[in-house]
Amino acid sequence: MSDPRGLGNKDDAGSLARRLREQRAYLNLTQQFVAEQAGIPRSAISDIERGARRVDSLELKRLAQLYRMPVDYFLGIDGEDLDSADPTVHALARAATEMGPEGKEEVLRFATFLRNYERRNAPK
Amino acid sequence: MTTWADAHARAAVTAAEVVADLGIGLERPVDVFSAIESLGLVLAFAPLGKASGYYLPGSEGHPAGVLINELHPRTRQRYTAAHELGHHLYGHAGETESDPESVLMRGEMERWADPEKEAEAFGAWLLMPRRLIRRGLVALGIGDVKSPYDVYALSLWLGTSYTATSRQLAVTRLIDDRHSDTWARIAPRVIKSDLAGMYVPDDLRNDVWLLDERHDREPIEARPGDRVVLMLDETPSTGYSWAQVELGSPIRVIADSFKNPWEPRVATAASTAAGETDGSAHSRCFVLEVAADAQGGLQKIAWEKRRGWITGAPVAEFALSVRVNPSLHGVQLAERELAIA
Numbered sequence: 001m002s003d004p005r006g007l008g009n010k011d012d013a014g015s016l017a018r019r020l021r022e023q024r025a026y027l028n029l030t031q032q033f034v035a036e037q038a039g040i041p042r043s044a045i046s047d048i049e050r051g052a053r054r055v056d057s058l059e060l061k062r063l064a065q066l067y068r069m070p071v072d073y074f075l076g077i078d079g080e081d082l083d084s085a086d087p088t089v090h091a092l093a094r095a096a097t098e099m100g101p102e103g104k105e106e107v108l109r110f111a112t113f114l115r116n117y118e119r120r121n122a123p124k
Numbered sequence: 125m126t127t128w129a130d131a132h133a134r135a136a137v138t139a140a141e142v143v144a145d146l147g148i149g150l151e152r153p154v155d156v157f158s159a160i161e162s163l164g165l166v167l168a169f170a171p172l173g174k175a176s177g178y179y180l181p182g183s184e185g186h187p188a189g190v191l192i193n194e195l196h197p198r199t200r201q202r203y204t205a206a207h208e209l210g211h212h213l214y215g216h217a218g219e220t221e222s223d224p225e226s227v228l229m230r231g232e233m234e235r236w237a238d239p240e241k242e243a244e245a246f247g248a249w250l251l252m253p254r255r256l257i258r259r260g261l262v263a264l265g266i267g268d269v270k271s272p273y274d275v276y277a278l279s280l281w282l283g284t285s286y287t288a289t290s291r292q293l294a295v296t297r298l299i300d301d302r303h304s305d306t307w308a309r310i311a312p313r314v315i316k317s318d319l320a321g322m323y324v325p326d327d328l329r330n331d332v333w334l335l336d337e338r339h340d341r342e343p344i345e346a347r348p349g350d351r352v353v354l355m356l357d358e359t360p361s362t363g364y365s366w367a368q369v370e371l372g373s374p375i376r377v378i379a380d381s382f383k384n385p386w387e388p389r390v391a392t393a394a395s396t397a398a399g400e401t402d403g404s405a406h407s408r409c410f411v412l413e414v415a416a417d418a419q420g421g422l423q424k425i426a427w428e429k430r431r432g433w434i435t436g437a438p439v440a441e442f443a444l445s446v447r448v449n450p451s452l453h454g455v456q457l458a459e460r461e462l463a464i465a
Contacts, residue, residue, distance in 0.1 A: 026170075026454035027462060037465045066464050100173035107191060110168050111180055113455065114189045117166070 012075070017051035019074045023067045024049070026109070038062040068116035126238040128245070132295050135245035138213060139253060150256040153283040156205045159250070160190055161456065165212060167205070169194035169452040177204035179211040188212055197329055197347060198449050199285050203247055210246030211239065251284050254296040265338050269299050272307045273334070273390050276315045280331060283345065286312040318389045323379050323411040325351050334388060335444065336407075343445035348418045351411055353388055356427065356442055358408035363431045364439060366408050370426035374418035375446060379411035420450030
């Protein structure tokens with residue numbers, strides 16, 4: 001089966017698994033919660049994060065929606081794909097010239113998350 | 125240009141409004157992380173290199189965020205969080221920041237840009253309003269602040285940095301500017317070395333807690349690697365001595381003056397009151413260490429004072445509760461707030 005987005009490539013698959021794992025940890029979500037929200041069995045989430053099972057594009061879309069990140073973030077190479085994700089984020093990245101590479105990636109990740117996150121309930 | 129006096133005057137009012145609006149009781153240190161969440165911002169922690177934190181303004185339908193360096197000690201994280209909240213409340217644009225702690229220590233405070241002054245002053249007043257400082261001094265048994273050791277003890281109680289506490293004590297007129305400036309320039313590691321001597325933490329970013337019997341059952345919030353110097357009254361000629369009866373496993377005794385005579389280089393209120401004359405109460409001194417791999421949660425350690433050969437009720441007891449702060453990573457939202465289904 002052809003795979004134009006490169007999900008079948010071994011290195012990319014490892015990177016994808018790592019990014020999914022890290023983003024779940026970043027949001028402090030349990031595998032059980034992710035499984036319920038994304039409609040994917042918990043054992044499959046575990047396998048996906050270990051790189052032992054492929055993610056189909058529909059599953060990836062649902063996970064990206066839950067994780068409030070663009071699908072491209074999970075498919076991209078480290079740190080290269082967030083700058084252009086959103087004009088505000090892009091401006092922020094340019095403004096933050098004094099950030100080290102690590103700080104910059106983290107600020108972009110958080111800014112992207114916030115742009116994709118809408119509060120369902122008003123805060124207390 | 126905003127002067128520091130202007131910034132502090134405005135910050136005192138704004139911080140008092142936040143405290144009132146959120147119903148924060150000033151009986152204990154302010155929980156700034158909860159305050160940020162209650163005000164509708166999203167709080168997150170990540171490794172940020174040299175930066176302390178960032179404020180990210182919100183946009184329509186999307187909340188603002190505060191990002192804190194996850195590798196900094198909790199006291200510094202709290203201060204950064206309060207500073208970033210100041211940017212939010214004053215409607216500042218998001219911006220990067222320098223290292224406020226080092227600037228505070230050097231006293232180069234006039235060089236700050238106006239928004240940084242305003243946010244910094246707000247952070248100080250949110251975490252260290254005069255009423256809370258007074259409450260801390262009462263809890264610590266400190267009448268007037270007379271030494272950098274008092275400032276350091278107060279900073280541990282407040283959960284704020286030593287340097288920032290020294291500055292805020294002058295702003296709130298509890299010490300004069302001259303003492304504040306002199307003490308703010310003392311590196312905290314010097315104070316820690318005086319308190320713990322050869323038992324100073326391996327990593328000098330860790331803290332040294334000097335406690336005595338007045339702290340019985342008062343929990344402290346410590347970090348893995350922190351040391352506790354505990355001084356308990358003991359008069360050898362009476363035959364009464366302290367023995368450890370309960371020990372939280374992540375906390376271990378690394379020194380006991382009964383075996384190796386040793387005491388801090390600092391006169392404590394207890395030793396001063398006792399007069400240190402022969403036959404009066406002497407202090408038994410323990411140094412404890414919170415293990416580097418200690419997990420989050422409350423750890424309890426206890427002593428009893430009794431004559432070695434007599435069973436029955438002890439003549440005195442001392443319990444120390446150490447709350448170990450877990451390290452924080454990522455976005456601090458409850459799972460239900462992230463539900464999409």
